Amino acid sequence: MATLQVQRPGLWEVSSRVIVYAAIGAALYGVLGLFSFLLPGTQNVTVRPAFAIVTFFGYSFGPIVGLFTGLVGNAIIDQLTGYGLLTAWNWSIANGLVGLIAGVLGAGTLANLGGSKIVGSAVVAAVAVVIGFLFVVTDIWVFGNSLETVITASYVPVVIADVLAGVILTPILVAAWEPLRESLGR
């Protein structure tokens, strides 16, 4: 008897669906990323609500989509604001790493922490931001900053801002997407 094997796409498979979702994620991050606000009481900590797009796309669509959304989305923001997509290339890679890590963790047990995707996505977003942005330590070689400057002026501010955005908005996006995903049969 002939049998039909149905395989779920692999985590690292680059299909047309992955490419389109990645491009949508990067374009959304690029457009929405132009809006931010200063964290009250700070001088240089701007919160970008759109950062949650990176963790959400990584969590929901996998590491390739997450990587592309963060990497290209951040480069697009730099390109749209006029600084050129390669000027802060290491920051784009850091954004991409956050999406990648969110994608990898989103496929693991952490994604359903406590049996809830809402809690799981918030935890995944926070962990991905904290680990992914460690890459900005490359500012030491790229811009010649000291480790103290990287930590106090770059890493800590960006982690505070993006953990806030990720933890609050990623679960909201996941909660909106899950019923839609089921109705679309994805």
Next chain:
Amino acid sequence: MIVAPRYLARGSWLARRDPRVPLVVGVCAAATVIQVWDARIVLGLLVLALLYYRTAAIPWRAVRRQWIFALAFVSFLVLVNTFLTGGEIGGLDPRTFRPLFRIPGLGTTIYAETVAYGATQLLRFVTFVAVGFPIAYAIAPADLGVALARLGLPDRFAVGIDLTFRFVPSLAADFQETIDAQRIRGYDWERGRRNPIARLRQATPLIVPLTMRAIVGAEDTIDAMDLRAFGTGRRTWLRELRFDPLDRLVVGLAVAILVAVTVVGFAGYARLWVPPFLLG
């Protein structure tokens, strides 16, 4: 709302070059500048970078804000770096530094080496920016995907970038529509809430509908790509790219400078240089 890359250098000498040229020059410049801490060499590179920038003929009025922001940002970083580290410079022994003065209140001693380091850091960053801006303004947005593909980036990734740039204007229009629709319902993003969590939650009525609409709408693009058997064979691009002799000259110069600076760096001549007047 119009959100699209601004092709400000249209018609300029640099914009007439192959779109791969600004990208290759950008990568070479980043790899070159990163190796140098001798302000005299960085100054030479900065002069070359500014000459290159001029070939893009980017109108000053259109980019004044970007330049001011970039300079303010890097000045802030240099100041924090100089004052926070108190003279710690990678690879150099602070005990050999020559003190210039002490900052009242902070107690941080400023050394001749720290000042030279900060000034070089500033010059390096301006060089980065002078080469980075033409990537934003001198490459036609529609050429970016093919340029990256022809530089060896995987086709699927290059298509993704191409698609991203094509999605940006339509998503920006959808975003404006979403803002207008929510405003009719009394929504105001600008409403002055200081609580950052409340402000983030305030973004929900914009981000959620826009994102969901974009994902659902993506199905049409996916179907169109699948129907055309995307990814089943080698991809060709409608736009043909070909280096002309001038393109080769510019790329050759950028590569030659990178090689020369790398050799100079290995020979130990690219280390921090402190101007004699700072040493008294």
